[in-house]
Amino acid sequence: MSLRRHLLCVFVPRALATVAALAGLALPWTRVNPEAEVVPDVYLAGMGAGVETVGAFALPVLLVLLLAPALVAVVGRAAPHVLAAVTALCGLLLALVAASHGLALSTRWGSTFVPAVGAYLTAGVGLAVCAWAAVEWRYLDDAAAIRRRLAGSDGEE
Numbered sequence: 001m002s003l004r005r006h007l008l009c010v011f012v013p014r015a016l017a018t019v020a021a022l023a024g025l026a027l028p029w030t031r032v033n034p035e036a037e038v039v040p041d042v043y044l045a046g047m048g049a050g051v052e053t054v055g056a057f058a059l060p061v062l063l064v065l066l067l068a069p070a071l072v073a074v075v076g077r078a079a080p081h082v083l084a085a086v087t088a089l090c091g092l093l094l095a096l097v098a099a100s101h102g103l104a105l106s107t108r109w110g111s112t113f114v115p116a117v118g119a120y121l122t123a124g125v126g127l128a129v130c131a132w133a134a135v136e137w138r139y140l141d142d143a144a145a146i147r148r149r150l151a152g153s154d155g156e157e
Helices: 003-026 054-075 081-109 117-156
Strands: 030-032 113-115
Touching: 003 054, 003 081, 003 117, 054 081, 054 117, 081 113, 081 117
Parallel strands: none
Antiparallel strands: 030 113
């Protein structure tokens, strides 16, 4: 695989996902429900940025997401599916962190406070990363099958 194609297929999607998730962490994760009748005068963690809440747990996940290609390169090409699995795990953790925040809000405050755009963006990025990992896994399976077919056809000729 050429370096340009490798950058496009491996690093660019992870960099874009990391930037989008960081944007989700910088945006508020908690807001007052506009339909709430009585709103207590409190400032909850996450009203300023998602990093104030459980969103801080997403920072190491994003670091692993960015460094996963380098870690797999160190492991070697013997396990190419490791990168897709690590990517899927990172996406799942991002989505779970954002979902856990929404669940904690609804458990503690009912419908007074609801998740804001940052939590939704982070959860969406997590699901998109999971989808990308599935595509990457499928691509690796197809590439391996093509290599096997080519190796088999070379032996017949």
